[in-house]
Amino acid sequence: MMVGGLRSPELMAEIVANHEADMISLSRPLIREPDIISTWQSGERKAPDCISCNKCLEALYKGQQLHCAQQKPLAAR
Numbered sequence: 542m543m544v545g546g547l548r549s550p551e552l553m554a555e556i557v558a559n560h561e562a563d564m565i566s567l568s569r570p571l572i573r574e575p576d577i578i579s580t581w582q583s584g585e586r587k588a589p590d591c592i593s594c595n596k597c598l599e600a601l602y603k604g605q606q607l608h609c610a611q612q613k614p615l616a617a618r
């Protein structure tokens with residue numbers, strides 16, 4: 542399994558096709574866009590909106606609910 546900053550769905554597919562990894566693991570992109578996999582499956586190959594700033598971890602350190610710090614909370618949208 543490969544993890545760490547992969548943000549291009551084309552690169553992820555290439556890594557698996559080339560047997561460099563059996564699977565790709567995502568975390569931060571799914572915090573920001575929980576539906577990104579469904580988006581890719583529908584054919585839209587956009588890059589994740591996550592900018593890898595790691596500010597979502599600050600919420601965890603403060604005992605807050607995990608969320609993307611670059612987005613407004615769902616209740617405020």
Ligand code: SF4
Pocket residue numbers: 569570572573590591592593594595596597598608609610611612
């Ligand atoms: S806070 Fe930053 S690293 Fe975390 S999900 Fe949002 S954009 Fe990605």
